[in-house]
Amino acid sequence: MSIIFLILPITLLLSLGAVAAFWWATGGGQFDDLKTPAVRALHDPISPSQVRRAKRSQS
Amino acid sequence: MTNGAARRVPEAAPEAVSCAHCSLPVAPADVTGSAPFFCCAGCRSVYEIVHAAGLTGYYAHQEQGRAVAARAATAGRKYQELDDASFQAQHCRIEASGDQAVELLLEGVHCSACVWLVERVGRVVPGVTSSRLDLSRNVVALTWDGARTQLSAIARGLESLGYPAHAVGESATALTRARDRDLLLRLGCAGAAAGNVMLMAFALYSGAFSGMEASYQALFRWASLAIATPTVFWAGAVFLRGGWAALRTRTPHMDLPVSVGILAGYAGGAINTVTGRGEIYFDSLCTLIFLLLVGRYLQHSHHRRSSSQSELLLALAPQTAHLSEGNAERDVPAGSVEPRATVRVGAGERIPVDGVVTRGSASIDTSLLSGEPMPVEAQVSDRVYAGTTCQSGEIWLRVESAGTETRLGRLMATVETTQRRRAPIVRLADRVAGHFVVGILVVAALTLGTWLHLDPAHAVDHMVALLVVTCPCALGMATPLAVSVALGRAAKLGVLFKGGEFMEELAKPGLIVFDKTGTLTLGQPELVAWLGDVAWQAPLRAVEAQSGHPLARSIQRAFPANDLPIEALQELPRGGITAKVAGEQLLVGSPALVAERLGRLPGWAEKLVQTHADAGRTPVLVAAGGAVRAVAAFGDTIRPEARASLQRLAQLGFRFHILSGDHQSVVDRVALELGVPIDDARGGQTPEAKLERVAALRREKQRVIMVGDGVNDAAAMAAATVGIAVHGGAETCLRAADVFATRGGLAPILEAVEGSRRTLAAIRRGIVISLTYNLAGVALAVLGVLSPLVAAVMMPLSSISVVSLALRAKTFEREET
Numbered sequence: 001m002s003i004i005f006l007i008l009p010i011t012l013l014l015s016l017g018a019v020a021a022f023w024w025a026t027g028g029g030q031f032d033d034l035k036t037p038a039v040r041a042l043h044d045p046i047s048p049s050q051v052r053r054a055k056r057s058q059s
Numbered sequence: 060m061t062n063g064a065a066r067r068v069p070e071a072a073p074e075a076v077s078c079a080h081c082s083l084p085v086a087p088a089d090v091t092g093s094a095p096f097f098c099c100a101g102c103r104s105v106y107e108i109v110h111a112a113g114l115t116g117y118y119a120h121q122e123q124g125r126a127v128a129a130r131a132a133t134a135g136r137k138y139q140e141l142d143d144a145s146f147q148a149q150h151c152r153i154e155a156s157g158d159q160a161v162e163l164l165l166e167g168v169h170c171s172a173c174v175w176l177v178e179r180v181g182r183v184v185p186g187v188t189s190s191r192l193d194l195s196r197n198v199v200a201l202t203w204d205g206a207r208t209q210l211s212a213i214a215r216g217l218e219s220l221g222y223p224a225h226a227v228g229e230s231a232t233a234l235t236r237a238r239d240r241d242l243l244l245r246l247g248c249a250g251a252a253a254g255n256v257m258l259m260a261f262a263l264y265s266g267a268f269s270g271m272e273a274s275y276q277a278l279f280r281w282a283s284l285a286i287a288t289p290t291v292f293w294a295g296a297v298f299l300r301g302g303w304a305a306l307r308t309r310t311p312h313m314d315l316p317v318s319v320g321i322l323a324g325y326a327g328g329a330i331n332t333v334t335g336r337g338e339i340y341f342d343s344l345c346t347l348i349f350l351l352l353v354g355r356y357l358q359h360s361h362h363r364r365s366s367s368q369s370e371l372l373l374a375l376a377p378q379t380a381h382l383s384e385g386n387a388e389r390d391v392p393a394g395s396v397e398p399r400a401t402v403r404v405g406a407g408e409r410i411p412v413d414g415v416v417t418r419g420s421a422s423i424d425t426s427l428l429s430g431e432p433m434p435v436e437a438q439v440s441d442r443v444y445a446g447t448t449c450q451s452g453e454i455w456l457r458v459e460s461a462g463t464e465t466r467l468g469r470l471m472a473t474v475e476t477t478q479r480r481r482a483p484i485v486r487l488a489d490r491v492a493g494h495f496v497v498g499i500l501v502v503a504a505l506t507l508g509t510w511l512h513l514d515p516a517h518a519v520d521h522m523v524a525l526l527v528v529t530c531p532c533a534l535g536m537a538t539p540l541a542v543s544v545a546l547g548r549a550a551k552l553g554v555l556f557k558g559g560e561f562m563e564e565l566a567k568p569g570l571i572v573f574d575k576t577g578t579l580t581l582g583q584p585e586l587v588a589w590l591g592d593v594a595w596q597a598p599l600r601a602v603e604a605q606s607g608h609p610l611a612r613s614i615q616r617a618f619p620a621n622d623l624p625i626e627a628l629q630e631l632p633r634g635g636i637t638a639k640v641a642g643e644q645l646l647v648g649s650p651a652l653v654a655e656r657l658g659r660l661p662g663w664a665e666k667l668v669q670t671h672a673d674a675g676r677t678p679v680l681v682a683a684g685g686a687v688r689a690v691a692a693f694g695d696t697i698r699p700e701a702r703a704s705l706q707r708l709a710q711l712g713f714r715f716h717i718l719s720g721d722h723q724s725v726v727d728r729v730a731l732e733l734g735v736p737i738d739d740a741r742g743g744q745t746p747e748a749k750l751e752r753v754a755a756l757r758r759e760k761q762r763v764i765m766v767g768d769g770v771n772d773a774a775a776m777a778a779a780t781v782g783i784a785v786h787g788g789a790e791t792c793l794r795a796a797d798v799f800a801t802r803g804g805l806a807p808i809l810e811a812v813e814g815s816r817r818t819l820a821a822i823r824r825g826i827v828i829s830l831t832y833n834l835a836g837v838a839l840a841v842l843g844v845l846s847p848l849v850a851a852v853m854m855p856l857s858s859i860s861v862v863s864l865a866l867r868a869k870t871f872e873r874e875e876t
Contacts, residue, residue: 004275008282015255022247026240036194039171040178 080106080221105221112182117172138214138224139390140379146392150226151210158188158202161210163224165197165217176220184208184216198227235363242297242359246352249294252286253345259283260342264848273335280332280339287341291325295348297355311493313535317351319496320530327523337520340527343851347532350858358539358559361546380411383455393445394462402456404449413465414456416441421452422608434609446770470746470770474795477750477777486560487819488538491826492531499529506841514843521843528836528850533861537825540865545818548871553801554811561781561797565812566819568712569762569780572753575719575729577768578785578805579701584610584677584693586617590667591689595681597621598640599689602628602647606636610679610693646682653680653687664690675725695725697732704805705733711812713764718744718752720771749775766808783808814871821868825861832857 025031076085079095080102097103109117140146151161168177174192177199181187186208191200203213214224259279266276292299302318305311324340331337380393383401393411396402401417404410410423422434425447434450437443443456445465462468503522510518542559549556556562576582589596601623603611628638635648646656650668654660660668664680664687671678676694680687705715716739719726723742730740744752753775756763765772765779773795776782784796785803800807836853839845 015251019248019251026244031243033193036174036192039174043175
């Protein structure tokens, strides 16, 4: 069972990695706005063709 | 330009035409020519701009999502104040790329299609390099190339798309965001720590039952200590600081018993780790800090949401003045206008400064300052005040004072000083915590003393176990959760609370002071009496259909529409109107105007005019063929639901006062009708008198709830225990209000009171349950039979029961009507 002396520090290091990732994400503003990105994801794929179509229909 | 546009719009049957921009129904009168049709000029211009910029995808997105129908709001502002150096220094910053960046609060963003459109503002205004909308805060982050465009042009572009822009307030500043992130970070780290320590605690507990080698035990204990140390002193610093502040200022606060428990547990655990004997409490401590931070975070985010909503309302006040310099004119921030400068105010605009009219004439809506709905005529050399609205006409003013020096500004300063001086409300949970901490310390001392006699070796351990188990986790979570849930539900009903403490105050019976106009009454004149031949009503209705005067609008509401032909319509000064209807020359106006035109009034009419004027009503004469044909009287009518709402409030133990700026006779009539004691109904009150009266009532130790809708009530609201602003009220009065309703009428007030009572009941239930758990813990700890395992199980259990109770509590729900 002495493997636990190795495993425990490794586990804690992994947790520390997760905490660091969370820290980085929070500092980068990933959690500032939880509403708009969900909406924005629906927009992007259709916009270029939409623009072309709109331009064609106007000319 | 709109060729392609026309094709997109379905050719609907004429009786069901919806606006091509916002999908609201179009008035039949506006369905002329060919499609597309629009409900208003604002929607038409937005539609044209959207099509010109090739942004028709907006309508596709609107159809995809749940489109919220909302009229395009455009006001035709120039936004030159945004280019002002002082504004830019305060709000803008330079990006690394050399672009300028700013955040603006937008009106009218509500759906996915809005996000799409706002983020493509660069198509309308070249030079915008990026545009990101935050839908939950209504804030857009813009960057633009300063060489290619100006901020005012971008703001005009946004407005042309239907989203008027405003400078952001406090809720959207970088400071607030930094605080949000900080709290979230602490929450996340405390969660991670709690999870890891809990896993090691499982190993230790199973070791305690089935035996474990000392070296492994030491490893787990030291690892737990390593994780718990930053959790307690960094993540838990929120509570330790709060506890220290409570101790220093000697105010009871929840954080104090929490800090005592955390510190005692940590100290006991750390000593036991070093000495290698006794219990450690790190799993309980980390879980405790995590759960308490969850409560704190919820409370914080709800508070921020309600304050950002109120800031959007506050931002609606225009802060621009049209400064005239010779023939040129430019827009400047209203506060920076110098005395003796000349400012122009157009129809429909808010007057930005105090000043004297030098040119032009206008009909001024002074309801913001006086609370009374009838407009006042302003001629050359009349004084007008900032905050009032120019309803029709156009005037030039010589500025006397601007910004904080105006009457409005001074009134707001009074509001702020009154608010600062107001004693803070001590919340129920904090009051309980105040007694709690004393009780716990006494019991802890007794435990220590007793066990020192019985078993000195374990006395300290028993005391620490007591302090940890009584650490009021559930108590600390119960109130924030119940309040957060209630605040969210109340906001959905259109009642916005600025803080949970006002909910606690509203739950107890007290004295409600009403401003009459606009709260108890509809705040708009209605036809209340008609004396004369009813045959004149139809011609009168036809003539008044052409006017925008408030009295004309109430005549339009009172009589059915007709299509009598009208010729030679002429608007007269002081709200009069004359036209030829059905062969008769009809003259409508105030008694003074009609007397002037006819020579003199017949005796019966004069007497009637006098009677109505004495009763506080506004008489209007209808004359034709050189004789008075009818006398109409207008008065402010009581809201239909006022009586029932007041009766319900009276049942709940509230009493009522009325403080109004209106005539005493009118106030008496309203008081009589609603059953308010006549002695407590006072008319002719200035804003200062209202403040004095409320302050006097407060000195008598009464719980005073001030309900109002104008700046004239703002100071009194700030002085009251709770100030409630009702819908349609002035933005400035919202600043003074603790609670405001986004719906009109008295129903939201009743809902606020009843919801608050239910919320307080939920808070009490939560407190009782958590105290019961604590009491059981105390009993076990005093007897010395409390193991850390029992403590570790009991704490989450009590928290879960309190949380589920708080979430399930029925607080604010719309009643069946």
